[in-house]
Every structure is written in structure tokens, then in C-alpha cells.
Amino acid sequence: MILDVIVEDKKKRLIEDKNRVPFEEVKREALKLVEADAFTGGRFYEALAKEELSIIGEFKKASPSLGNIKKTMELTDRIDDYNASVDCISCLTEQDHFLGNIDYFKQIRAISKLPMIRKDFMIDEYQFYEAKVIGADAILLIAAILDDAQMKDFYQLAESLHLDALVEVHDEKEMERALKIDPRIVGVNNRDLRDFTIRLDNTKRLSPMVPEGKVFVAESGIVEDDDVRFLKECNVNAFLIGRAFMESENPKEKAKHWKNIYAEA
Numbered sequence: 001m002i003l004d005v006i007v008e009d010k011k012k013r014l015i016e017d018k019n020r021v022p023f024e025e026v027k028r029e030a031l032k033l034v035e036a037d038a039f040t041g042g043r044f045y046e047a048l049a050k051e052e053l054s055i056i057g058e059f060k061k062a063s064p065s066l067g068n069i070k071k072t073m074e075l076t077d078r079i080d081d082y083n084a085s086v087d088c089i090s091c092l093t094e095q096d097h098f099l100g101n102i103d104y105f106k107q108i109r110a111i112s113k114l115p116m117i118r119k120d121f122m123i124d125e126y127q128f129y130e131a132k133v134i135g136a137d138a139i140l141l142i143a144a145i146l147d148d149a150q151m152k153d154f155y156q157l158a159e160s161l162h163l164d165a166l167v168e169v170h171d172e173k174e175m176e177r178a179l180k181i182d183p184r185i186v187g188v189n190n191r192d193l194r195d196f197t198i199r200l201d202n203t204k205r206l207s208p209m210v211p212e213g214k215v216f217v218a219e220s221g222i223v224e225d226d227d228v229r230f231l232k233e234c235n236v237n238a239f240l241i242g243r244a245f246m247e248s249e250n251p252k253e254k255a256k257h258w259k260n261i262y263a264e265a
């Protein structure tokens with residue numbers, strides 16, 4: 001499965017990353033920031049926990065399912081659009097399959113005040129400290145690539161660094177595992193990573209499992225008005241949208257339009 005390939009490539013990248021900036025150095029830098037933190041976590045969570053629909057707008061240059069994504073806007077124009085219309089930003093930092101990197105993240109961080117999630121395949125403590133250093137407010141934990149102990153330890157590590165965690169699941173089994181750590185934010189990915197098919201029904205099927213009080217995020221495959229109407233029935237707090245915004249020449253209008261549809265549906 002593609003996730004296995006991505007994780008293997010990530011392990012190789014981590015060896016290079018640690019050679020370039022040693023673990024102890026990144027950790028020291030991150031802990032300094034934690035000590036100086038004005039916020040002790042929750043910026044990302046708070047932005048999603050509102051009564052009305054929130055949107056996480058994603059920056060991704062490529063993906064295994066889409067290949068290279070056609071560039072429709074200059075980065076700074078896109079950031080301006082997101083700043084004016086979405087509630088949080090997601091930025092892929094994975095290099096080999098999404099063509100992201102931490103400099104891309106830092107570029108966006110420098111000109112957006114929105115809470116930002118570092119979207120990557122988190123398998124090593126190093127990445128959490130690095131996320132803190134580059135100015136992330138949140139990280140992604142993908143249940144499919146972590147065992148129960150890793151999920152719990154990484155969740156606690158994120159909390160200790162004042163980072164929110166979006167815990168991503170694909171099916172009932174992963175949802176049960178994820179809920180054991182009592183995460184504040186749960187996301188259902190609608191993309192089947194075996195064949196890349198999108199089923200928004202995934203969110204609908206798993207929605208009754210999400211306990212009251214959690215922030216519930218529908219991820220992937222939201223591309224048209226009817227998708228927004230469909231997801232309204234699932235009581236989600238937020239959408240994570242990549243492709244539809246990256247391929248749009250007017251992501252700001254799209255985000256506003258979909259928030260209106262959601263409010264009126």
C-alpha cells in the first residue's frame with residue numbers, strides 16, 4: 001500500500017534530516033520555544049471548535065493520487081486568499097510524494113497568522129520537535145501508520161509541546177483505537193489509500209462513533225456543492241480541503257461559497 005512506501009521513504013529522509021540538524025539540537029530549540037510560549041496549545045483546536053463550519057485550507061504541490069497539481073496562483077496570492085477565507089492552514093511537508101518541505105511551511109508561516117498544521121507522516125519524535133521549531137500549531141497523527149502505544153506517546157509528546165493533534169482514521173477499527181487516547185480532534189479521511197477512491201460516505205458511516213464534544217473533521221474529496229450538502233448531515237465541525245482549492249483560481253470565493261451553503265443547508 002502507498003502508506004508503506006511513504007513511511008519507508010520518510011525513514012530514509014529522517015536519517016538525512018538528523019545528520020543535518022541533530023536530534024538534541026532540534027529538541028533544545030523546541031523546548032526553548034515551549035518555555036517562551038504565549039499560547040499553551042489550543043489555537044488550532046479553538047479555530048475548529050466554533051458553532052459554524054470551519055475550513056482547513058491545504059497547501060500541497062503534488063500527491064500520490066493526483067500527481068503534480070497544476071499551479072494556478074502565486075504562493076503569496078494563495079496565502080492572501082486563505083488568510084481571508086479559511087480558519088486554519090494545512091501544509092504538507094512530506095518531500096517525496098507531496099513535494100513539500102519545511103521551508104515551504106516556514107514561508108507560509110511567515111505571512112499567515114492562521115493556526116497551521118504540519119501535515120506529514122509522523123513516525124519519529126524528531127518530527128514533533130521540528131514541527132514546534134518551524135512554528136506549527138498542530139500535527140497529524142495517522143492511525144494507520146501507528147500502533148496504539150505510538151499513538152498515545154506521540155499524542156502526549158504533542159501536548160507537552162503545546163501542539164494540537166488531528167488524529168486521522170479511515171475505518172471503524174481505527175476509530176476505536178483512536179478514541180482510546182481520547183483525542184480532542186478526530187478526522188475521517190474519505191480517501192481509500194489502497195485505490196485512492198473517494199467515499200464521502202466514510203465520514204457519514206463513522207460519524208455516529210464520534211463522542212459528543214470532539215472536534216470532528218471531514219478530510220479529502222470535497223470538491224463540489226453537493227459534497228458540502230452531503231457532509232452537513234454528518235455533523236462535522238470542519239472540512240480539510242486540498243485539491244479543490246489548489247486547482248481553483250479563486251479559493252477565497254470557493255471557501256466563502258461553501259460556508260454559505262453549509263450554513264443554509
Ligand SMILES: O=C(O)c1ccccc1NCC(=O)[C@H](O)[C@H](O)COP(=O)(O)O
Nearest residue numbers: 063064065066219220221222241242243
Ligand atoms: O492525497 C493523496 O493522494 C494521499 C495519498 C496517500 C496518503 C495521503 C494522501 N493525502 C493526504 C490528505 O490527507 C489530503 O491531502 C487531504 O485530506 C486533502 O484532500 P483533498 O481535498 O482530496 O486534496
